[in-house]
Amino acid sequence: xxxxxxxxxxxxxxxxxxxxxxxxxxxLPSDDIDLQMTIPSTWAWPEPITIGPIFxxxxxxASMQPGLEAFMxxxxxxxxxxxxxxxxxxxxxxxxxxxxxxxxxxxGATTTLRSLWVGESGxxxxxxxxxxxxxxxxxxxxxxxxxxxxxxxSHELExxxxxxxxxYHGYWFLLPGFFQAFADFLKFxxxxxxxxxxxxxxxxEVAPVIIISTTVLVFAFIPFGPHIYAANSELSLIxxxxxxxxxxxxxxxxxxxxxxxxxxxxxxxxAAQLTAYEIPLLITVLGVAVLSGSFNIxxxxxxxxxxxxxxxxxxxLLPLGAALFLITMIAEVERIPFDMPEAEAELVEGWWTEYxxxxxxxxxxxxxxxxxxxxxxxxxxxLGGWEAPFQHTLSGLPTVGGTFEAVFAATPxxxxxxxxAWLMFAVFVWIRASLHRVRTDQILEFGWRWLLxxxxxxxxxxxxxxxxxxxxxxxxxxxPAALSLAALALFVILAIDEDEEALQAQRRPYSTxxxxxxxxxxxxx
Amino acid sequence: xxxxxxxxxxxxxxxxxxxxxxxxxxxxxVVDTEPDLGFIHRGVEKICEARDFTQITTYCDRLCYASxxxxxxxxxxxxxxLLEVEVPERAEYIRLVAxxxxxxxxxxxxxxxxxxxxGNLSIMVWCLREREMMMDLLQELxxxxxxxxxxxxxxxxxxxxxxxxxxxxxxxxxxxNRIQEYEALxxxxxxxxxxxxxxGYAKPEEMVNHGVTGPNLRAGGVNYDVRWAxxxxxxxxxxWEPPVERSSIKGADCYDRYRVRVEEMxxxxxxxxxxxxxxxxxxxxxxxxxxxxxxxKAPSRAPEGTSGAHHFEDSRGESMFYIVGxxxxxxxxxxxxxxxxxxxxxxxxxxxxxxxxxxxDIPAIMGSFDPCIxxxxx
Numbered sequence: 001x002x003x004x005x006x007x008x009x010x011x012x013x014x015x016x017x018x019x020x021x022x023x024x025x026x027x028l029p030s031d032d033i034d035l036q037m038t039i040p041s042t043w044a045w046p047e048p049i050t051i052g053p054i055f056x057x058x059x060x061x062a063s064m065q066p067g068l069e070a071f072m073x074x075x076x077x078x079x080x081x082x083x084x085x086x087x088x089x090x091x092x093x094x095x096x097x098x099x100x101x102x103x104x105x106x107x108g109a110t111t112t113l114r115s116l117w118v119g120e121s122g123x124x125x126x127x128x129x130x131x132x133x134x135x136x137x138x139x140x141x142x143x144x145x146x147x148x149x150x151x152x153x154s155h156e157l158e159x160x161x162x163x164x165x166x167x168y169h170g171y172w173f174l175l176p177g178f179f180q181a182f183a184d185f186l187k188f189x190x191x192x193x194x195x196x197x198x199x200x201x202x203x204x205e206v207a208p209v210i211i212i213s214t215t216v217l218v219f220a221f222i223p224f225g226p227h228i229y230a231a232n233s234e235l236s237l238i239x240x241x242x243x244x245x246x247x248x249x250x251x252x253x254x255x256x257x258x259x260x261x262x263x264x265x266x267x268x269x270x271a272a273q274l275t276a277y278e279i280p281l282l283i284t285v286l287g288v289a290v291l292s293g294s295f296n297i298x299x300x301x302x303x304x305x306x307x308x309x310x311x312x313x314x315x316x317l318l319p320l321g322a323a324l325f326l327i328t329m330i331a332e333v334e335r336i337p338f339d340m341p342e343a344e345a346e347l348v349e350g351w352w353t354e355y356x357x358x359x360x361x362x363x364x365x366x367x368x369x370x371x372x373x374x375x376x377x378x379x380x381x382x383l384g385g386w387e388a389p390f391q392h393t394l395s396g397l398p399t400v401g402g403t404f405e406a407v408f409a410a411t412p413x414x415x416x417x418x419x420x421a422w423l424m425f426a427v428f429v430w431i432r433a434s435l436h437r438v439r440t441d442q443i444l445e446f447g448w449r450w451l452l453x454x455x456x457x458x459x460x461x462x463x464x465x466x467x468x469x470x471x472x473x474x475x476x477x478x479x480p481a482a483l484s485l486a487a488l489a490l491f492v493i494l495a496i497d498e499d500e501e502a503l504q505a506q507r508r509p510y511s512t513x514x515x516x517x518x519x520x521x522x523x524x525x
Numbered sequence: 526x527x528x529x530x531x532x533x534x535x536x537x538x539x540x541x542x543x544x545x546x547x548x549x550x551x552x553x554x555v556v557d558t559e560p561d562l563g564f565i566h567r568g569v570e571k572i573c574e575a576r577d578f579t580q581i582t583t584y585c586d587r588l589c590y591a592s593x594x595x596x597x598x599x600x601x602x603x604x605x606x607l608l609e610v611e612v613p614e615r616a617e618y619i620r621l622v623a624x625x626x627x628x629x630x631x632x633x634x635x636x637x638x639x640x641x642x643x644g645n646l647s648i649m650v651w652c653l654r655e656r657e658m659m660m661d662l663l664q665e666l667x668x669x670x671x672x673x674x675x676x677x678x679x680x681x682x683x684x685x686x687x688x689x690x691x692x693x694x695x696x697x698x699x700x701x702n703r704i705q706e707y708e709a710l711x712x713x714x715x716x717x718x719x720x721x722x723x724x725g726y727a728k729p730e731e732m733v734n735h736g737v738t739g740p741n742l743r744a745g746g747v748n749y750d751v752r753w754a755x756x757x758x759x760x761x762x763x764x765w766e767p768p769v770e771r772s773s774i775k776g777a778d779c780y781d782r783y784r785v786r787v788e789e790m791x792x793x794x795x796x797x798x799x800x801x802x803x804x805x806x807x808x809x810x811x812x813x814x815x816x817x818x819x820x821x822k823a824p825s826r827a828p829e830g831t832s833g834a835h836h837f838e839d840s841r842g843e844s845m846f847y848i849v850g851x852x853x854x855x856x857x858x859x860x861x862x863x864x865x866x867x868x869x870x871x872x873x874x875x876x877x878x879x880x881x882x883x884x885x886d887i888p889a890i891m892g893s894f895d896p897c898i899x900x901x902x903x
Contacts, residue, residue, distance in 0.1 A: 100646075100647075103647055104646065104647045104650040104651070261529060261531045262531070265550075265884060268553075269553075336644055336645075339644075340885065343644065343885060344538055344641075345538055345641060345642050345643070345885075346533075346538075346539055346884055346885055346888050348537065348538060433646070433647045434645075434647065434710065434714070435644075435714060435716050436640075436644040436645045436714060436716045436717045436720055437643060437645075437720070437885075438716055438719065439719075439720065439886070440553055440885060441883060442720075
């Protein structure tokens with residue numbers, strides 16, 4: 001059963017198209033229009049000659065109507081999807097700014113973490129929840145008080161006084177930073193377009209077009225909800241991944257055409273990196289497709305949320321796949337730690353170096369668009385797409401189940417999908433703030449020696465799950481539980497990576513991590 | 526790919542200053558390097574010949590923008606050797622506090638720059654945050670935030686201001702906790718370890734032959750710290766040890782150099798706390814400027830033929846001033862001032878260390894040597 005919600009944009013567009021075309025059809029004259037003219041016979045032509053057509057406008061229109069309807073429907077849906085994309089993507093740079101601002105805050109990581117809920121002293125962030133209308137903020141107040149009682153943000157702590165140094169008040173502190181994206185755009189748009197003298201000018205101009213257009217094209221196949229998509233072909237997954245892989249070609253073009261050594265090395269790195277992560281990425285996605293039994297993204301989501309289908313999010317069935325997808329996608333969108341093509345420490349800006357003005361701005365926007373696409377895809381493939389967390393469980397509760405059901409029915413799937421995608425982007429930002437950049441040879445080694453075999457393992461797991469454990473019924477609870485617990489246990493075990501032997505021997509192995517601090521005086525023994 | 530020369534600099538994110546590193550690369554591998562220095566040569570040595578002994582301090586502050594206080598002190602010690610001045614003990618303790626706070630600030634600047642060198646921006650903001658605390662303290666002593674002009678021939682400009690010991694203790698203790706945050710971000714990150722371990726080996730014997738000193742040399746296992754080997758001031762009266770890393774047979778890598786500096790910040794912080802406790806007359810008492818407790822009388826002229834020199838442990842290695850007195854004909858000016866800059870000697874060697882590594886290792890290696898071009902070009 002296909003998932004559905006009330007925000008049936010596709011259906012509305014379809015019926016609007018057919019209604020408007022029907023109206024046009026009806027408005028046209030139904031009578032035959034006779035434009036025939038008969039020239040009476042003369043001595044030159046014994047028979048009277050008839051020229052000109054007799055036609056029926058309605059009939060003629062009816063033959064074109066399906067095509068026109070489809071065109072109108074597609075135009076509307078493309079516009080809707082693009083509008084949704086552009087409007088919701090404004091949140092992406094905002095999240096990046098706000099979250100990285102907190103992680104890198106001058107007040108310190110611990111302090112800012114606390115400042116997320118701090119505010120009982122009523123000075124700064126204050127009791128901002130009390131300003132929300134209709135008492136909507138009361139639960140926030142409870143949460144804050146609970147957190148304060150657990151971690152103790154008392155007035156006397158230095159934390160509070162430092163946090164209170166902030167100058168913004170109330171929930172209006174959320175607004176600054178949001179409109180920065182518009183200001184940036186204006187700046188880029190008003191800058192001069194400079195092409196290096198010795199650049200390959202045609203390729204130099206074509207490369208941004210390739211990068212930006214393919215990035216936008218990715219969204220043609222990404223559904224924002226059960227009824228919000230521009231195209232829904234049977235093999236949308238394959239086409240989308242293929243389009244996703246075109247942009248690095250544009251990057252290589254840009255690196256070569258700039259006639260700049262930094263740009264050239266950046267382009268080369270991009271090409272080298274491409275081989276290392278693209279194959280594991282595709283195999284990981286293939287695992288998802290195998291498990292869900294479809295190459296169609298909407299059907300993959302339906303498989304995760306349908307009560308008559310899997311009814312379990314894929315992340316609990318393929319935790320390894322989720323981790324691989326996250327890693328390879330970070331490499332695909334070239335964010336830290338895999339942003340070697342634009343490593344600003346040694347390559348200035350890598351393949352971007354020679355671009356400026358609106359081309360740079362649009363390519364930067366395309367970069368964020370790709371990150372956004374990666375986040376949405378993670379939500380679609382692994383986090384159940386537009387299904388609310390515990391939707392069926394909460395709806396099935398005794399007493400309160402009805403309320404939950406009403407809430408879920410009133411909330412369009414778009415909302416849940418966007419929340420998941422934005423949270424995923426926060427994870428991207430978190431990774432960026434806490435990791436360093438790896439080297440090209442290291443990502444190559446990592447890609448070939450770890451990502452590729454692991455993605456094959458993931459594929460095998462997916463095949464076994466599909467063939468041996470899948471009965472056409474929702475998953476038995478123990479299957480996802482066992483897989484998730486196994487993954488969690490593995491994660492914990494692998495996270496303990498201190499080399500006891502090396503620590504004992506006061507020796508630092510150079511291949512793996514183990515830290516012997518330079519203890520004063522240790523040089524003397 | 527064919528070999529090509531890339532000119533990294535004078536404006537390049539890797540340089541940390543104004544200089545050029547010409548790199549010959551074969552694809553991603555560095556084949557040859559050639560450092561090109563001298564872009565900001567200001568002729569400080571020559572300028573000093575036309576200045577009074579007291580005026581030169583200001584110029585020496587400007588030798589290094591990240592570590593001004595250590596350089597002016599380096600000059601002052603050499604001048605005191607030339608003029609044969611006995612410095613009051615309390616002044617020595619105050620100087621030690623100022624120098625070690627500056628050393629922490631300088632190393633924080635380095636650590637903050639080393640994060641972006643290896644791709645992490647968070648650490649830069651964190652380090653500059655703590656550097657700000659150190660600069661606040663130094664501002665209380667010297668009056669300005671970057672170039673303090675704090676030492677005087679024979680003592681210091683002023684005593685510790687009221688409340689300084691309390692504020693210094695609080696901030697240094699907070700800083701000692703914050704070092705653990707840095708270590709959590711660096712040492713426990715596998716990505717950082719694979720970027721720095723086994724990269725940029727510098728052999729201790731080669732470093733000694735080249736004259737590399739300071740944390741870079743101690744990372745190679747050579748226990749040479751001027752404060753420890755030839756103690757000046759009151760370093761011998763404090764309980765501390767120079768951090769020396771045990772390097773591998775191949776020499777010191779970037780990680781060793783990183784560890785030594787982080788450990789040195791700890792040692793410096795502890796030294797500041799100890800000095801505040803041990804200060805003669807108590808850290809809380811205040812003496813007016815010019816009081817014999819903090820400033821000894823010093824002659825303003827040096828007789829002809831006399832010379833003074835002092836080895837000094839700067840944040841980046843052993844700095845040294847060699848000053849020749851001018852006699853009556855030169856008035857209050859010295860006849861000659863010669864400056865030994867540790868980074869002028871280290872940078873060519875660091876450029877040599879990069880050969881054979883990848884292009885991405887260039888900032889990791891160069892950053893780990895902590896270049897400062899102000900003192901290099903003088």
